């Protein structure tokens with residue numbers, strides 16, 4: 115075949131190339147354009163599309179006879195990627211919904227924590243919330259932001275332990291276009307920048323790696339951040355609230371937490387007492403939570419028997435208020451819609467009934483002799499129950515719960531989010 119045969123091929127494939135949704139250009143072996151389809155004109159010559167190109171040589175009888183170049187318009191894919199990223203960022207930005215009125219408890223240590231937090235909220239100082247898992251650190255962080263002069267700006271939250279180290283850096287500080295493979299066009303703003311003029315809540319700060327501790331320290335000292343892949347410093351104006359249930363002082367001794375970062379963060383330390391140390395608050399807290407859950411579960415409970423309260427007070431509550439929430443939720447779920455009272459027996463079975471045993475004619479969650487109508491939902495229920503149990507049994511410590519379940523911590527966080535735990 116001679117090179118003119120490529121022209122013949124062109125004539126044959128023209129109708130197809132006219133109809134394709136990509137821009138196509140056929141060249142002869144010298145690089146001369148033999149054919150451009152109509153989209154080529156629109157996509158390349160008008161020049162406002164985001165394009166990737168694929169080129170392939172055409173061989174005839176083993177000899178290079180020409181070249182076909184296909185241009186894909188990826189503007190829409192990129193627009194969707196940007197939209198997805200924007201929505202993801204929005205999701206991460208927890209709206210500060212709580213105020214100090216939502217923090218229930220008259221216990222002296224709790225009141226002291228609330229009063230310190232109220233005072234600290236009015237200053238620009240960094241606040242360190244200390245307390246076991248489920249004691250209310252996040253609700254405090256919310257309330258502090260909402261009371262502070264920054265309340266009309268953003269409250270941005272990040273859980274430092276649920277994100278792999280490599281990602282944490284780009285999440286916090288952002289990155290410049292082309293910083294790494296997969297980096298999005300135009301780069302990405304980090305959460306320090308997202309929270310500009312507002313508050314950044316660094317949850318589980320005790321779980322940050324030594325490498326990231328240095329970077330966070332630098333950002334706090336210099337009040338500047340440097341996005342990944344950039345050489346340009348960006349000034350930041352962010353109020354930091356951080357929280358941990360880790361023994362930071364011991365970690366300093368062991369050399370796993372930097373002392374200089376500790377002093378930067380520990381400007382206003384606030385200790386939130388565990389529930390077992392404020393059992394007098396259990397009744398008020400339970401009523402408050404029941405009011406919230408009645409609507410959610412479609413129940414009408416207005417009172418809790420004295421025996422039920424006594425039982426709740428006997429518990430050790432290693433998972434703190436979150437665990438109390440779980441027990442009350444289970445008790446409510448097991449009640450019929452008409453019941454208005456939670457009895458001692460209701461609470462006992464909710465405490466012991468981690469298996470989610472059915473009660474009072476309720477349909478069986480996953481009984482051994484029934485076939486679930488929807489396998490996906492049944493599995494989700496089972497997974498939810500197992501994960502809740504593991505978290506509760508480990509006193510709210512998700513690291514330990516993940517280890518017990520034999521899954522990575524990240525998977526546990528993912529499942530908690532997915533299963534609404």
Ligand SMILES: Nc1ncnc2c1ncn2[C@@H]1O[C@H](COP(=O)(O)OP(=O)(O)OP(=O)(O)O)[C@@H](O)[C@H]1O
Nearest residue numbers: 216217218219246247248249250251252253435436
């Ligand atoms: N004093 C309180 N009054 C009312 N609700 C509370 C109180 N403390 C905690 N809660 C509720 O208990 C749940 C757990 O609280 P929160 O998430 O703030 O705990 P945490 O200490 O941040 O836990 P973790 O360390 O596991 O992230 C939330 O739903 C919160 O609203």
